[in-house]
Amino acid sequence: MNVAVCVKQIPDPAAPPALDPGTKNLVRDGKLILDDSDAYGVEMALQLAEAAGGGEVTLVSMAPNGETSGLRTALAMGAAKAILVSDPALAGCDALGTAKVLAAALKRAEPDLILAATESSDGYTGTTPVQVAELMGLPSVTFAKKVSTEGGTVKVERQTEAGYDEVVSPLPAVVTVTAGVVEPRYPSFKGIMAAKSKPVETLTVADLGLDAASVGSAGARQEITNVAEAEARAAGEIVVDEGEGHLKVIEFLEQLKVI
Amino acid sequence: MFEWSEEQLMVQEAMRRFIEAEVVPNIDDLEHNGVPPFDIIRKMYATFGMDQMARDRFKKQLERKISGQEESAEERAERAGDGGAAAMTLIPIIELCRYCPGIVTSMGVSVGLAAGTIMKQGTPAQMERWGLDLLTAEKVGSWAITEPNSGSDALGGMTTTARRDGDGYILNGNKTWITNGPYADTIVLYAKLDDGSDTPIRNRQVLTFILEKGMEGLEQSKPFRKMGLNSSPTGELFLTDVRVGPEHLLGETEDERSGSGRDSAKGNFVTERAGLAAMSLGLIEQCLQLSIQYAKDRVLWGTPIGDFQLIQLKLAKMEVARLNVQNLVFRHIEMSAAGKSLSLAEASAMKLYSAQAASEVAMEAVQLMGGNGYTADYRVEQLARDAKVYQIYAGTDEIQITHIAKDLLRR
Numbered sequence: 001m002n003v004a005v006c007v008k009q010i011p012d013p014a015a016p017p018a019l020d021p022g023t024k025n026l027v028r029d030g031k032l033i034l035d036d037s038d039a040y041g042v043e044m045a046l047q048l049a050e051a052a053g054g055g056e057v058t059l060v061s062m063a064p065n066g067e068t069s070g071l072r073t074a075l076a077m078g079a080a081k082a083i084l085v086s087d088p089a090l091a092g093c094d095a096l097g098t099a100k101v102l103a104a105a106l107k108r109a110e111p112d113l114i115l116a117a118t119e120s121s122d123g124y125t126g127t128t129p130v131q132v133a134e135l136m137g138l139p140s141v142t143f144a145k146k147v148s149t150e151g152g153t154v155k156v157e158r159q160t161e162a163g164y165d166e167v168v169s170p171l172p173a174v175v176t177v178t179a180g181v182v183e184p185r186y187p188s189f190k191g192i193m194a195a196k197s198k199p200v201e202t203l204t205v206a207d208l209g210l211d212a213a214s215v216g217s218a219g220a221r222q223e224i225t226n227v228a229e230a231e232a233r234a235a236g237e238i239v240v241d242e243g244e245g246h247l248k249v250i251e252f253l254e255q256l257k258v259i
Numbered sequence: 260m261f262e263w264s265e266e267q268l269m270v271q272e273a274m275r276r277f278i279e280a281e282v283v284p285n286i287d288d289l290e291h292n293g294v295p296p297f298d299i300i301r302k303m304y305a306t307f308g309m310d311q312m313a314r315d316r317f318k319k320q321l322e323r324k325i326s327g328q329e330e331s332a333e334e335r336a337e338r339a340g341d342g343g344a345a346a347m348t349l350i351p352i353i354e355l356c357r358y359c360p361g362i363v364t365s366m367g368v369s370v371g372l373a374a375g376t377i378m379k380q381g382t383p384a385q386m387e388r389w390g391l392d393l394l395t396a397e398k399v400g401s402w403a404i405t406e407p408n409s410g411s412d413a414l415g416g417m418t419t420t421a422r423r424d425g426d427g428y429i430l431n432g433n434k435t436w437i438t439n440g441p442y443a444d445t446i447v448l449y450a451k452l453d454d455g456s457d458t459p460i461r462n463r464q465v466l467t468f469i470l471e472k473g474m475e476g477l478e479q480s481k482p483f484r485k486m487g488l489n490s491s492p493t494g495e496l497f498l499t500d501v502r503v504g505p506e507h508l509l510g511e512t513e514d515e516r517s518g519s520g521r522d523s524a525k526g527n528f529v530t531e532r533a534g535l536a537a538m539s540l541g542l543i544e545q546c547l548q549l550s551i552q553y554a555k556d557r558v559l560w561g562t563p564i565g566d567f568q569l570i571q572l573k574l575a576k577m578e579v580a581r582l583n584v585q586n587l588v589f590r591h592i593e594m595s596a597a598g599k600s601l602s603l604a605e606a607s608a609m610k611l612y613s614a615q616a617a618s619e620v621a622m623e624a625v626q627l628m629g630g631n632g633y634t635a636d637y638r639v640e641q642l643a644r645d646a647k648v649y650q651i652y653a654g655t656d657e658i659q660i661t662h663i664a665k666d667l668l669r670r
Binding site: 072190193 | 273
C-alpha cells in the first residue's frame with residue numbers, strides 16, 4: 001500500500017520567530033525543520049505500509065528556496081521519496097492556495113491513502129487537509145487516534161470530546177492524525193546516511209499545471225491585516241491554606257462552571 | 260572540515276532527543292543511586308540501529324580474518340570517512356558527555372577496548388564466541404591491565420601471573436580500577452607468563468586472556484565509591500587459581516609475532532586518547548552553554564553578572580578551550596577520513612590538552628556560578644568531578660607528557 005504524507009517544514013520553534021513587517025507573514029528564509037506534528041503522520045504511514053506487507057511512503061511538501069532539511073529527517077525515518085513544490089510565486093499562500101498545490105502534487109503520487117497532521121505548529125489553521133480532500137474529491141476523516149487499513153478501506157478511531165467514533169471510509173482517503181496516534185521512531189544512523197541519496201522531486205507551480213494567479217499572494221483570499229502582542233497573563237491568586245483551602249478550590253472551580 | 264555536515268547534524272539532533280528522553284530523567288539514578296548504564300546503552304544501540312551495524316561490520320571483519328585479507332582502502336574510507344566514524348562514534352560520545360561522561364567510559368571500555376582487542380588479535384572462533392555480543396552491547400566487557408601497585412607502570416609493574424598447566428594456564432593476581440569490572444560478562448585480562456625461568460618478572464612476556472563471569476576462582480568486587488564518573492561502575496578483580504583452557508588465550512598462541520600482549524595494550528592508546536578529546540568537547544560545550552545562560556540570568560547589584568569583566572574573562576577562556584578542542588576533534592575526523600593515523604605523540608598531546616581544558620573549564624563553570632555551582636542542581640559540579648578523571652585515566656597527564664617527549668626525541 002502506498003501512503004502519501006503531507007509534511008510541513010517550519011522555522012525551528014526553539015529559535016525566536018520573526019514576522020515580515022510588510023506581509024506580516026512568518027519569515028521562512030532560514031533552515032527549516034520537520035514540523036513535530038508531522039512526525040506522527042510519517043510514523044503512522046511507515047507502520048501502515050509495513051503492516052500491509054509492502055508499499056512506499058511518499059512525502060509531499062511545499063517550502064521556499066527548495067528547502068529539504070525537514071524532508072531529510074522524514075526520509076531518514078524511512079520514507080522512500082519526496083515531492084517538494086518550491087516556487088517564488090507561492091510566497092504569501094493562504095491555506096486554500098497551499099491545499100491546491102498539495103492536491104496537485106499528491107495526484108502525481110497516486111497514493112492509496114493520504115495522511116496529514118491535524119494542524120501545523122506554526123500556522124495552526126487546521127484547514128488544509130480537508131481542503132486537499134475536497135479538491136481531490138476524496139473522503140476525509142479528521143482527528144484519528146488509531147488508523148488501520150483492510151482491503152480497500154481505512155478504519156479510524158476518531159477522537160471526540162466525549163470519547164471516539166469508529167469511522168470506516170473507502171480508500172483513497174485523507175486522514176488527519178493526532179499527536180498521540182503513534183510514537184515517532186528515531187531515525188537510525190543508517191537511515192540518516194541513506195536519506196541524502198533518496199529522491200526528492202522538486203517542482204514548480206508550472207510543473208503542476210496550476211495557474212500562478214490562483215496561488216501565492218496573488219490568489220490568496222486571506223489577508224493578515226494586523227498583528228498584535230498576546231495579552232500578558234494576569235497574575236494568579238495565591239490562597240494560603242488555613243484548613244479551608246479545599247473550599248476555596250471548589251469555589252473557584254464552581255465559578256468556572258467546571259464542577 | 261570546520262563544521263558538522265548536514266547528516267552529522269541529524270545524528271547530533273537525534274542523539275540529543277534520545278538523551279533528553281532516556282538519559283536526563285535518569286541522571287540521578289546513574290550518578291547517585293548506583294544504577295549501571297548498560298540498559299541505556301543497549302537501548303541506544305537498538306534505537307539507532309547500532310547493534311545491526313555492529314553485526315554487519317563483524318561479519319566483514321570475520322571474513323577478513325578468515326581469509327587473511329587486509330581491509331581495503333575503500334572499506335577503510337567507508338568505515339572511517341565522512342559520516343562514518345565521525346558521525347557514528349564521536350557525535351554520540353560528544354553528546355553523551357554533556358550529561359554523563361560515565362556512560363561513554365563504560366561503553367568505550369566494553370565496545371572499544373574489550374571487543375576491539377578481541378577483534379584485532381583473537382582467532383575467528385574467539386571473535387564469534389566473545390566479540391560479537393560485546394560489539395552489539397548485549398554483553399558487558401572489561402579490559403583489565405592495571406594492578407594495585409602498577410597504575411602508570413602497567414606493563415612493567417604487572418604481577419598477575421599465568422602459569423602453564425597442561426595445554427592451559429592457571430591465573431593468579433589482582434586487578435584494580437577496572438571499568439565495568441563489577442558487572443562484566445567478558446574480561447580481557449593481561450598477565451605475565453610464569454614459565455619457571457629466572458627472567459625477572461618485569462621483563463617477562465605479557466599474555467592476553469579472555470575470562471568469563473562466574474569462572475571458578477574469579478571474583479568481581481562491588482563498585483568503588485569514587486569522586487566522580489559514578490555512572491561508570493569501577494571495581495577490582497581477584498584471581499585465585501583461575502584455570503583456563505588454551506581457547507582463552509587471545510590468538511591461541513604465545514607467539515609474539517601474531518601480536519604480543521604489550522603491543523595489544525599499547526595499540527589501544529591512540530584510539531583511547533583521541534576519543535578522550537571528543538569526550539572533553541562535549542563536557543566543555545555543556546559547561547560553556549550553562550555558564551553563558553547563568554551569566555545572562557543571574558542578576559547582582561541590579562545587573563546580569565555577564566556584564567562584569569571577571570565573568571567575561573571566564574567565558575572567553577572557556578570559548579578558547581572549546582575552539583581548540585573542537586579543532587583537534589575535527590582534525591582527527593579529517594585524518595581518519597583520509598585513512599591516516601595519529602602518531603602516539605599527537606594522540607597524547609591531544610589527550611593532555613583536552614583533559615586539562617575540560618577540567619579547567621568545568622571548575623571555572625562551578626566558580627562562575629558560585630554557591631549554586633557547588634550544588635548538584637546546576638549540574639556543573641558533577642561535570643567538574645567527572646572531568647578530573649580525564650587527567651588521570653587512559654594515561655595520566657604526566658604519562659602523556661613523557662609519551663609526547665619520548666616520541667619526539669626518538670625522531
